[in-house]
Amino acid sequence: MKSTTTRNLLRRRAFLLTLFFLPVALSLQAQMLFSENMTMKIDSSKPIQGTFSAMVNFKTEHEELFEVKTFSNLNILIGSKRVINLMGRFEFTTYGSKVTVNEGDLHAEFRYLLQPSFEVYPYVEAQWAGTRGLIRKVSTGVQARYRPIHTEHSLMFLTTALFYEAEDWKNLSGDTLSPPYGYNRNIRLHLSTSYRHRLSDKWEITATAIHQANPRYYFSRARFGGALDVKFHLSKVVGLRGTYRFIYNPKSVQATMGAMANVDVAYTDLPDFVGRMKLFDTHVYGTFLDGDNIYRRTLTPSGLIVMGNEGKGISERLTPYIDTRLSIPNFSPESRSSESLNVAVATAVVCSEFLRGTYADDVLAKQM
Numbered sequence: 001m002k003s004t005t006t007r008n009l010l011r012r013r014a015f016l017l018t019l020f021f022l023p024v025a026l027s028l029q030a031q032m033l034f035s036e037n038m039t040m041k042i043d044s045s046k047p048i049q050g051t052f053s054a055m056v057n058f059k060t061e062h063e064e065l066f067e068v069k070t071f072s073n074l075n076i077l078i079g080s081k082r083v084i085n086l087m088g089r090f091e092f093t094t095y096g097s098k099v100t101v102n103e104g105d106l107h108a109e110f111r112y113l114l115q116p117s118f119e120v121y122p123y124v125e126a127q128w129a130g131t132r133g134l135i136r137k138v139s140t141g142v143q144a145r146y147r148p149i150h151t152e153h154s155l156m157f158l159t160t161a162l163f164y165e166a167e168d169w170k171n172l173s174g175d176t177l178s179p180p181y182g183y184n185r186n187i188r189l190h191l192s193t194s195y196r197h198r199l200s201d202k203w204e205i206t207a208t209a210i211h212q213a214n215p216r217y218y219f220s221r222a223r224f225g226g227a228l229d230v231k232f233h234l235s236k237v238v239g240l241r242g243t244y245r246f247i248y249n250p251k252s253v254q255a256t257m258g259a260m261a262n263v264d265v266a267y268t269d270l271p272d273f274v275g276r277m278k279l280f281d282t283h284v285y286g287t288f289l290d291g292d293n294i295y296r297r298t299l300t301p302s303g304l305i306v307m308g309n310e311g312k313g314i315s316e317r318l319t320p321y322i323d324t325r326l327s328i329p330n331f332s333p334e335s336r337s338s339e340s341l342n343v344a345v346a347t348a349v350v351c352s353e354f355l356r357g358t359y360a361d362d363v364l365a366k367q368m
Contacts, residue, residue, distance in 0.1 A: 050074035053241065065317075067093045067101075083111040095317050103129035109143070117147040123163075130170075133311075135181075139165035143190070153198045161190035171311075188212050204231040270306075274321045277304055284323045286314050287346060291327035294350065299357050305350055310343050326350065 050073050057067040069091045076084040086108050093101035109123035124140040141163020149156035167184040192210040199205060206229040213222035226246035233239040274284060283303035306322065308314035314322070328341065328349050341349070 047077045048075070049077075065093070065095050067091075081113040083113075085109045085111055095315070098316055100131060100315065100317075102131050103127075103134075111145075117150060118145070120144045123161075133170045135168040135170055137165065137167045139163050141190070149195075155196045157192075157194045159190070159192045159194075163188055163190060186214055189215050202233045204233070205229070206231075271317045271321065274304060274306070274318065278321060284321055285326055285350075286318070286322035286324070287350065288313065288325045288327055291325035293329050294326045294353050295329070297324065297326065299354055301357075305347075305354070307343050307347050307350070 052072045053070070055067070055069040057065070059065050069089075071089045072087065074086045076086075078084065086106075088104070088106050090104040091101050093099070105125065105127040107123065107125040109121045111119050111121040113119045120142065122140070122142050124138070126139075127137040128134060141161050143159055143161035143163075145157050145159045147155065147157055164187050165184070169182040169184070171180050171182065190210070190212050192208065194206065194208040196204065196206040206227075208225075208227040208229075210225035210227075211222060212225075228244045230242040231239055232241075278284065283300045284306060285299075285303055286306040287308060306314055306318060328346060
């Protein structure tokens with residue numbers, strides 16, 4: 001009885017500890033695979049076990065939208081102490097003739113069970129995300145994984161690893177003064193914990209926290225990641241999965257100098273949102289290289305401002321919703337060269353001009 005009580009107490013503490021470390025995240029430039037929360041419990045009675053999920057979406061808006069997303073996880077048991085684990089993810093999206101998302105990753109590891117609760121394994125993984133500038137990332141290393149909790153309903157992993165990574169990036173900012181490509185080569189230390197709990201025969205929850213850093217800059221330049229996965233089993237072979245990832249970058253937060261606390265950030269499908277706003281006669285502005293000079297336009301007191309990606313501009317899906325196309329002219333009208341403004345500076349200039357127009361209207365109203 002005492003042993004059961006102690007085990008339940010440890011299980012509760014481990015679950016709360018994992019949830020405590022969840023509100024952390026990863027650098028926006030650094031790519032992190034959440035392979036820990038996908039690790040399967042080895043069933044020695046099954047030489048091959050795995051999962052596969054896929055999503056295909058096709059709809060017609062202003063253009064035809066086509067999406068494909070897949071995820072696969074495969075365990076191959078070799079003998080009683082060796083397992084080959086293969087994981088893969090693929091995402092592909094087109095809008096009309098333009099590819100808007102093309103990314104994926106592959107992960108392979110050779111798990112060797114030294115003891116029932118302890119294993120050591122080498123691994124290799126690769127990623128690509130061309131539409132976000134990541135040409136390729138390859139990393140390889142050795143991990144050690146320990147299971148402090150392994151019961152019928154609960155499973156917990158503690159993992160440490162030392163690995164080498166190589167990243168190749170393409171500059172999508174449009175800044176001609178910056179190098180067109182960037183490279184990152186690093187040796188990193190990996191620490192993570194993952195806790196899985198089966199709430200019932202159908203419900204299962206997994207929480208994961210990850211920390212990665214160069215041993216020389218262990219805290220100052222660290223990556224943090226957190227994930228929460230919820231599964232609902234419709235049957236033994238079919239189920240639903242909900243996944244949440246936490247994103248946080250210490251350098252970005254520091255750079256805002258406190259302004260981040262005054263800004264509400266929302267994630268939504270922009271064409272759908274802008275389309276709904278236009279039902280209420282909301283005027284939509286967009287910034288384009290061939291737009292009208294913002295200083296020569298009469299701006300409405302309210303509306304929506306759409307700012308595009310620095311390298312590619314406003315997407316083709318959003319363009320049909322734009323009522324007025326604006327541009328920020330060169331400082332020298334006679335200059336033929338294009339001045340580079342990142343999207344943050346351009347947003348500040350555009351918002352400032354809207355605010356200036358509002359103040360001018362207020363002054364005119366007081367004079368009358």
